[in-house]
Amino acid sequence: MVTDEELKEIVASIAVEHRELVVAQKETDRQLKETDHQLKETDRQLKAQTKETDRQLKAQAVEAEHDRREMKKSNRELGKQIGGLANKFGSFTEGLALPSMQQILRSQFNMEVVSPSVRVKKGDEELEIDVLSYANGTLNEVYVVEVKSHLRDEGVDQLSDIVNRFRHFFPEHKDKKLYGIMAAVEMSNRLKERVLSKGFYAAKISDEVFSIDVPAQFQPKAY
Template identity: 30%
Template sequence: MSDTLTVQDVWKAFMETDRRMKETDQRMKETDQRLQESDRQFQETKRFLREMFAETDRRMKETDRKLDRLGGRLGEFVEGLVAPACKNLFAQWGIPVHQVSRRVEADQPGGRHMEIDLFVVNTDAVALVEVKSKLSVEDVREHLERLAEFKAFFPRYADCRAYGAVAAMVIDENVRRFAIHQGLFVIEQAGETLRMANEADFVPRCW
């Protein structure tokens, strides 16, 4: 066999190279189109996710607002149940009740503010009742801080014995124990009525 290249051989090689280059170019164009399509789909996906997250965030904020409104109404409902029961509940502990007021507020210089959910009063003693639908340890701690500052906000009761109480429809056992250990009265639901959860030998803390 002769190794001599003819013009025909060179032409055929050239045509084959040209064909392969055209195929490569076509594949590169197809790849570029696919990349552009992928980028378009990626951008659409990003836009869709942004819109979805924005809508989810809007709905969550709306839900939070509804829960806040519901929580406020539920709190008022629980206060409405606890307030009329305070007279008998505290009388059982030798604390006569002359008046029960709801949402008693006071201000101090510097923008300091105090609000008492239920304010139980007689001639020489007062009780501050914090009311929640479900009581937490943090709620108890905040009420203890409120009790510590009470007479600074309400100096007219400086000579009165001040007691603390927490009331809720739902109170976990660990929260109940914590509140009682801190010297607070604990008012809880018992069937269709309310009761003091404190044992007979309980000694309330006096502020």
């Protein structure tokens, strides 16, 4: 049989355990609340970071698009500058060739008329000649001169095209013998041989003056 003293001890022990349980429960609740707060804070930070990342990505996309447009614009400008430079250099070469070429055509070939930069149009067709020169009378010859800074195969083809189409654009010269002259600042040996094989005169530059550069046995072709 439990004595009163033992009963008091049991009740006191239960009371202590209850208080400890209440304290432990409160600590658990506090920890849960703290954990919940930390989770909410972490979620808030993640959302903020995601939002900032999205903002940065959008800003980078806008900047990349701007850079792309600027580069495209710069490329267009560069293309214009390169084209302009090429035109200027071409004009410079033609201008360099003209005085000495006039002298060659008049003194060596006895030409009466020397005309630079001749452009003619018939319907939808056009023909452009760097230098056109001719003589009437007993000589009755015409020369077309193509001027290049750096001669390529396309330049030789261009001169061939000019002489082949010439009489269509200049019927008034249909009875004249037609000759071609290729004048270039730089002309490789291979291209020079190709020029000569077509019966065209080759002209080279030395000390800013063009001169005819053909072998002694060269026979020009009259087109």
